[in-house]
Amino acid sequence: MNEKKLIAIIGAGESGTGAAILAKKQGYEVFVSDFGEIAEVYKRELSENSIQFEEKKHSEDTIFQAVEVIKSPGIADKAPIIKKLQARNIPVISEIEFAGRYTQAKMICITGSNGKSTTTLLTYHILKNAGLNVGLAGNIGKSFARQVAHENFECYVLEISSFMLDNMYQFKADVAVLLNITPDHLDRYDYKMENYIASKLRIVQNQQADDVFIYCEDDPETVAALKHCNLKSKDYPFSIQSKPVEGAYLDNNQLIINLKNQNQFTMSINELALQGKHNIYNSMASGIVAKVLELRNESIRESMGNFKNIEHRLEHVARISGIDFINDSKATNVNSTWYALESMTTDVVLILGGVDKGNDYNMLKDLVKSKVRSIVCLGKDNKRIHDAFEDDVDVIVNTFSAHEAVNMAYHMARKGDTVLLSPACASFDLFRNYEDRGNQFKKAVMEL
Template structure:
């Protein structure tokens, strides 16, 4: 196998085509953007300050796209016509500041790729639930026979799909970091699930800045477009007063009956987006995704389907047979009458709150990892109601002990997935649930949340 070598910036040949497009970050989105840019006639150079995964190095070599890793050659980068930036690179990074000072446009992969497709855009954001809602929406549309792609924070790069596929519709999971670098891009259908404090270090520790970022999902929308949002979410309701929307509004609520949108009549879900059409009605007990937060997710996906005028029977069937994504409230196994649930994707406290809220009593909760300044107090009531023991999975668990020592007598430290599963199994009894929902990032003991979830599942199956 040939050795992977970067192509030195000094050897980079300018072809004089559509200008130099530099891509910062060579992950899934960066590699895809590079491929699309080359296809569209740009001189392309990829630069990653870290090491590039072999998979993406091989792709860039096959496509004959110059790249560098473990460095940024500023002289070259600062001569770019435009820059496509990985969502993970913060605005405060010195190189980004220099690009801004020179007036060089810095955009996201979504912004760039959106210029080269006329497909209908369904864009979903929110602090919690966006992966589940994006996956469910895609599932409903695909089941209905639409020619639809899945991209954004999930699946294959949007740019790569624009370059290689010909979808009529895309369902895109969009993070606030992506939204920050989107300008002309427009969602035909925008979904905002909720806004809760997350990633505040990227927003000067100001919640209002983070909320404003989320509302960029509505930018450029016209009265011909649609905005779907949770009216029960206080931050979203406040944001609507400040930011508003030009689009047709479709709120959803589980506490209030609405004239249009989605709401509950006791245990019946009702979705009405057009008075000339028959509303969708469905028992919440028939939804594939259970728990209050998942009713919200199903409402949002159902409204998208109704806006697209899909048949009620098709929507109902898809919403009842959907299988949740891996690492998000994923049922792993039932062993000795104990349910094991993998929610490794819960990397913040809000996600863990949603997971606990959907559980019955008798939970052994596996919690911990890299703490992003978590406020565990919001979990206190649910822990009192539902949790019998906490098993910590992380190198530093002091803040977890401090938060729950007055609520629980059983708080146990572990340092591997195998140990955490074994200890949890000993603490649980028939009818209980062992829930991995860490509320923390995974980088102290694992490569990423997928690795954490995979190791958890492997350990469960070895019991």
Template sequence: MAERDYIVILGAGESGTGAAILAQKQGFDVFVSDFGPIDSVFKKQLTENGIPFEEKQHTESAILSAKEVIKSPGIPETVPIIKNIKAKGIPVISEIEFAGRYTDAKTICITGSNGKSTTTMLTYHILKNAGLNVGLAGNIGKSFALQVATEQFDWYVLEISSFMLDDMYQFKADIGVLLNITPDHLDRYDYKMEKYVDSKLRILQNQTPGDVFIYCADDSETLKGLERYTIQAKVYPFSIEKELNLGAYLKNNEININLENQSSFIMSITELALQGKHNIYNSMASGIVAKVLELRNESIRESMGNFKNIEHRLEHAGRISGIDFINDSKATNINSTWYALESMTTDVVLILGGVDKGNDYDMLKDLVRSKVKAIVCLGKDNKRIHDAFEDEVEVIVNTFSAAEAVQIAYHLAQKGDTVLLSPACASFDLFRNYEDRGNQFKAAIKEL
């Protein structure tokens, strides 16, 4: 390169900062632009690496002369700067696409509307315990690009969102996992389910017969979507509703995994560290990945039995006067809340609400009717929750802080009940993010 190619990175969070450091290492001229304020952690990283950046603005002249733009998954296609970049014909890619060019490591890519984080963490846990040299990245952990720049892993387990997939073109998943597809983020897909399904199914792109695709055979949207695609990769489905010759299925409360030319893997679901129906699916998906990599059954069984789940996802946050408190703050969509309610075995006081992404609450009505005795709203605008559930529960209360929500939920609950924070909404109206919401919830429980 006589003249160094110029790359612009939009968004200076975990992924943007990592992409900037990798781009610089690969010999590009780099400029980082963030329309909001940049977190001090990332500012320090950029400054230490001598990477120029701007915050609280986008200087068009500096951006529109780029050869390529790497954009943060959180920036929608519809914002003016992206429209202007595309109008000029400048390619826009994701950090994952960019980092994938500079590593020979094999990738296990996990996507789906729900269960991605849990399945990604579990898969990483199984591989690491089996002694593989493995990194964890994507929507979780340290940025993929930063790890490609600074580490030498043989394998990566990547949690991939549909927003990341939208900006991935040449990238290939050596093992692709699609857990499920349910309506989420439809505001980013013109409220068209088919567009969202196609986005998720980009996990298949560039796969060859030497690659593997793992999916849920019980998920109707996935099955409907796959009818439109020709799959090149070797396919392993998983199901808890029917027995399968190849893949994973449930029989007599045991997970069975069968792949060609390998010993069967069998494990009782009572031994799994992750309990609940949705976690049987997550464990099956991770188990198939482990068997594809020919890990020892004993090692897989041990890892599946001792795994600790991630914070803010159906996390047990305390028990007071016989009332259990569950922190599921990571449930930012209806389907996550559906899963949470579905896994409850007691009466529930449900804490719901926040920034609603076009939620259709009808999906929750049956579960609310059968399991929920009261709803505590935690958000600035709770009208849609009242409208949806006023006929299903006797008590719906508005609150405007985690402390207030916990106090009221505690008084509405009785011994043997569960207070469940599973908001079905984003948190930005009252909190910094879902972690902040979950942490405030946990702090409030300690104050009771």
């Protein structure tokens, strides 16, 4: 291999495979290495593109010849291969960093602990319906690098996780959105909130005066962090507690967006497709993006009214014997579960549990006391859930499959109740991922 042109890619999922295809197109020698098993669809694609790859090992002699290494976001910096690369001063970057070099498209980048996927999809929906030549990528759908290799979009809406931000250096968001900062993935950040906050604030790095930053003025962690941030871009806050001069706010149940030199946008929150307090924030963020891009109010209003939310995010599955079943499997942290419970208007049988990422369940206590009839644990180790809520609900039971959890919840619920799967935990103890957990939940509900 030509040492000057070798790019090594660690991880061969959607992100890694997309990066490999783009690197090959840009004339690099490419070597893909995955310590686990590579899915057949990606092995076939790498072979068809004449890209060398390996699985179930890392051939360090080859990888260490690379001028640069692209790391899939799921691989932690503390992984042995990454530590060895860093010790050799071989640059390790994200797929987003790499792909950003090869497109002139406008970058609309959305991050936050909660609401990223919903806001990203809503923003994409608004822009696409307005006729923009727009791509959707990042932590969602087809990889950004794959699309840069094959498509010619004029702008991208990117869902950016903290894991992606950690290995971004020169990449710049033209429009950056930070929805909120709440404890999540602290296992990846040495259990230090300040490390996680620093990661999220990388969304504004490299921004200049003609770029835009959109953030929630009601989020205390964001506001506190911004006091120590040398922000160069034009900022637009959104709030339901105050009325910023420029940005978005509520006035008598009207969502208002004010930007200088533009017609004011107004829309009743009752007409929004996304209901619930947390979704008002998501709609505000997306609406500001649309106004920054100078889209017509009528077009924005229509899109915000007809948007269909994503699977596994407060997804209504069925009503059986007067009991509603809601799939919120994408709620993999405590704050997401808080939002789900906050939006409930009935008594709840709550299905919780999975791989605990260092959760602090205290923030759920008041909502559990006021809304939750009983808790069904779905996970291998449920001790921390029992410890947290044993004084707040009458019944907590353990289950070890979606089928068992659904049946137990169905028998515990009463007519008019909601059975809510909102686990507050990752899914990897019993399921492949949160989609698998949500799909098994839905299948079990339909079998009742």
